[in-house]
Amino acid sequence: MNFLRKHWYKILGVLILLYVIPNAWTGEVSVQIILHETIRNLYWHVVMWFVMIILFGVSVYYSASNLSSPSQKKDIYAVEFAHAGMAFGFIGIITGMIWAQFTWGAPWTNDAKLNGSAASLLIYIAYFILRSSIPDQQKMVKTSAVYNIFAFTMLMILIGIMPRVMPSLHPGNGGNPGFGNYDDLKGSMAIVFRPAVIGWTCIGIWIANLRVRYKLIETQKELW
């Protein structure tokens, strides 16, 4: 029972992805003019961004709660979830560049969403730099917690709001129809895409969990 309580989300994530991966290759997909079969990247590229936002969301939750009732554990959770989120963000950018090269004709277009996501990743890099630049431990924890909330807000504005206002090539942005408007997504593609988000989120939490535990051991050692 203890085993299940500790590892349920890891098992869940693996099982879901064992269903997702074959279906991502062989399932029915929507037929679109420029995308052709590359629409299957929806199951990989888009999912990475969803997972990143969820992990950053968890991170900001711990930062906010760290401000109201400080504890070192919460600080570690906030940093390590942000770290894991960064990994997914970078995978998202690289996969997006590959996809764009073959559908839009260039790896980087001056698209509001591309620049927004690059800017928000830079903001998060600044978060880690900020943490290492303040020598006073308590000050560092407080400042970085506040900064993390700012970073998450900027992320939401830069990749959630701005691309919808400005011209963008992305579906659902700049007046483009969203992926949800492609009829087929409502059926055969949604049953792969949504589980994929849940599955990869579980894996992301697992990675963050490993980092947290490693960090906890490390800080314990420092105290000795």
Added chain:
Amino acid sequence: MVNKLFSCLFISLFSLSLHASNGRDTIADLNSLLGGVTGVKKSEMGFPEGFEMSETGVITVDTAIEKGVYFFELMALTPDESHFIVNVKYDKLSNPTKIIVNADKIDMATGLRKDGMIWVVVLVSLVVFAGLISYLVILDRKVSKLEKAA
């Protein structure tokens, strides 16, 4: 077979005076153009005013339509399950009226999924996934051990 050979590009020019009936002119009959049509989907932009399409894929236009150049596109599904994107240009400024209907096949891996051994790719990606997960499991165990020791 003929359909497959020439599926990449269809260009047909119709003379407007040929198909006049009830104040509507036929622009294109997708059924004969693509060798049978099982389904037609209009694009989200819809049709310009004055244009219509029947269930069987016959596109007609009101003869009284204003002078001008009209563009629209739609998607058609043929019996062999190919998808075509059909672009229509209706140029009423030129004399005689010029109609260009252009159908491009959208290549999808329908055949690949049937016999192109896509299962090999599925297998390979599952092995990659299994490798990554076992790596995570090993890390998890190592960290657990350290936690117990600490």
